[in-house]
Amino acid sequence: MTSAADLLADPYFPRLKALVIHVTGMAFYADKDADLALIVADRMDHCAIESCAAYLERLQGDGEEMDSLVAELTIGETYFFRHKEQFDALREIILPDILARNASSRRLRIWSAGCATGPEPYTLAILLKREFGAQMLGWHVSILGTDINQKFLARARDGRYDQWAFRATPDNIRHDCFIPVGKQWQIKPEYKAMVSFQYHNLTRNRFPSITDNIAGFDIIICRNVVIYFSHETVEALVPCFRESLTDGGWLVMGHAEPNMELFRSFRTVNCPGAVLYQRVDGDVPEAPPPSPRPPPRPPGPATRPAKSSPKPKPPVRPSAAPAKTAPVAVAASQPLSEVRSLADQGKWDDALRACDAVLSGDALNWRPHYLRALILDQMGDKEACEAALRRAIYLDRRAALPHYHLGLFLQRAEETEAARRSFRNVLTLLEHQPDDMLVDEGEDLDAGQLRETVGMHMKLIGM
Numbered sequence: 001m002t003s004a005a006d007l008l009a010d011p012y013f014p015r016l017k018a019l020v021i022h023v024t025g026m027a028f029y030a031d032k033d034a035d036l037a038l039i040v041a042d043r044m045d046h047c048a049i050e051s052c053a054a055y056l057e058r059l060q061g062d063g064e065e066m067d068s069l070v071a072e073l074t075i076g077e078t079y080f081f082r083h084k085e086q087f088d089a090l091r092e093i094i095l096p097d098i099l100a101r102n103a104s105s106r107r108l109r110i111w112s113a114g115c116a117t118g119p120e121p122y123t124l125a126i127l128l129k130r131e132f133g134a135q136m137l138g139w140h141v142s143i144l145g146t147d148i149n150q151k152f153l154a155r156a157r158d159g160r161y162d163q164w165a166f167r168a169t170p171d172n173i174r175h176d177c178f179i180p181v182g183k184q185w186q187i188k189p190e191y192k193a194m195v196s197f198q199y200h201n202l203t204r205n206r207f208p209s210i211t212d213n214i215a216g217f218d219i220i221i222c223r224n225v226v227i228y229f230s231h232e233t234v235e236a237l238v239p240c241f242r243e244s245l246t247d248g249g250w251l252v253m254g255h256a257e258p259n260m261e262l263f264r265s266f267r268t269v270n271c272p273g274a275v276l277y278q279r280v281d282g283d284v285p286e287a288p289p290p291s292p293r294p295p296p297r298p299p300g301p302a303t304r305p306a307k308s309s310p311k312p313k314p315p316v317r318p319s320a321a322p323a324k325t326a327p328v329a330v331a332a333s334q335p336l337s338e339v340r341s342l343a344d345q346g347k348w349d350d351a352l353r354a355c356d357a358v359l360s361g362d363a364l365n366w367r368p369h370y371l372r373a374l375i376l377d378q379m380g381d382k383e384a385c386e387a388a389l390r391r392a393i394y395l396d397r398r399a400a401l402p403h404y405h406l407g408l409f410l411q412r413a414e415e416t417e418a419a420r421r422s423f424r425n426v427l428t429l430l431e432h433q434p435d436d437m438l439v440d441e442g443e444d445l446d447a448g449q450l451r452e453t454v455g456m457h458m459k460l461i462g463m
């Protein structure tokens with residue numbers, strides 16, 4: 001039996017690691033030798049293979065063993081209605097736009113790339129059927145879920161879930177759309193029928209590919225997948241996503257993947273808690289603007305209304321409920337909302353000018369510095385972005401978001417130790433805050449969501 005320690009000392013281990021990263025794209029494992037060795041040792045034990053060289057040979061010649069290894073390496077954290085804000089954006093912006101755009105063809109194609117065990121594409125099916133069913137009678141709707149992990153795909157096809165997968169799902173939706181089976185819940189056939197699943201490796205299977213069924217999507221949703229990839233890999237994937245969309249089609253990336261610089265070839269639409277990217281080739285009619293921002297909240301502690309129990313995360317509101325009415329930020333001033341509004345429309349130069357104008361009269365307020373940093377990030381001015389973030393922190397060390405964005409910035413710059421410190425600062429600042437406490441300047445972001453996102457990044461770079 002080979003131990004993880006033996007493997008780490010084995011001269012073939014670096015080759016095995018390189019192969020794993022090459023096949024999966026998961027650069028995440030580049031500095032996680034110990035974790036990787038544990039998983040590989042376990043697989044070797046299972047195959048009764050003692051030497052790393054022999055296992056490497058097996059992997060190269062046997063797709064099944066590679067799949068089994070990949071099944072252990074990939075991280076499949078997922079749940080229904082994960083990050084409600086993104087589903088709100090789908091409901092309020094993307095789907096109405098596509099409904100109008102495709103009114104004559106009456107077709108809708110959606111791809112959930114990296115769907116894990118399926119809650120993401122099934123959530124889309126539920127949203128579509130429950131909220132757009134009447135308008136879409138007679139439409140041809142297809143939702144495709146793909147993943148590299150065959151075990152996850154098998155579970156997705158099975159469509160049976162534990163209670164934990166519903167931690168963000170309103171009870172009425174669970175009861176209406178699932179059938180209880182013992183302690184689990186089975187997705188109802190009418191939703192199941194809307195979704196198909198297939199294996200697809202984002203980093204190895206070239207796309208778009210009509211042969212592979214990966215082309216011509218109106219919506220691509222790829223959340224919490226590319227965070228495990230290297231910057232270069234993601235950079236290479238962005239044009240593939242773009243080409244796989246129809247003209248006017250939409251790309252939704254994860255809540256934790258705010259590096260919009262990579263998505264410059266898209267039209268960016270910022271809305272509360274979500275950033276959307278639209279492929280625009282020619283004269284694409286504008287999508288309806290995001291719902292108007294609510295008025296700024298007066299100073300004082302901000303919590304999300306009507307959500308009181310901190311753990312587990314409160315369910316999303318029933319779909320029929322009105323759009324979020326939570327305030328934008330504590331003490332957001334009128335001129336700052338104008339800066340945000342310009343930035344939301346992608347008018348970076350104007351936003352920067354407006355921000356500078358605010359700063360000229362309010363230079364000791366961390367908020368305009370923070371907003372300025374986000375704008376500069378979009379404009380690709382890294383140095384000035386970092387300086388603005390540090391200034392915001394200097395002006396108020398208790399503001400969590402500048403620490404968080406500095407962490408992201410340092411993570412991208414591969415300054416891991418410094419990034420870790422910034423993320424830890426966020427966690428310390430949030431320590432005594434209930435999950436539903438709104439984060440200052442975070443629009444609808446609450447402490448629970450920020451904690452979760454930071455936790456994911458810390459896992460990625462190693463605690």
Ligand SMILES: C[S@@+](CC[C@H](N)C(=O)[O-])C[C@H]1O[C@@H](n2cnc3c(N)ncnc32)[C@H](O)[C@@H]1O
Nearest residue numbers: 024074077078114116148149201202203223224
């Ligand atoms: C954290 S889950 C995200 C699930 C879902 N999108 C969500 O946000 O809830 C990441 C998924 O990406 C998949 N994945 C990792 N590398 C991949 C690749 N190269 N191609 C396709 N999927 C991949 C993993 O197997 C895993 O199921």
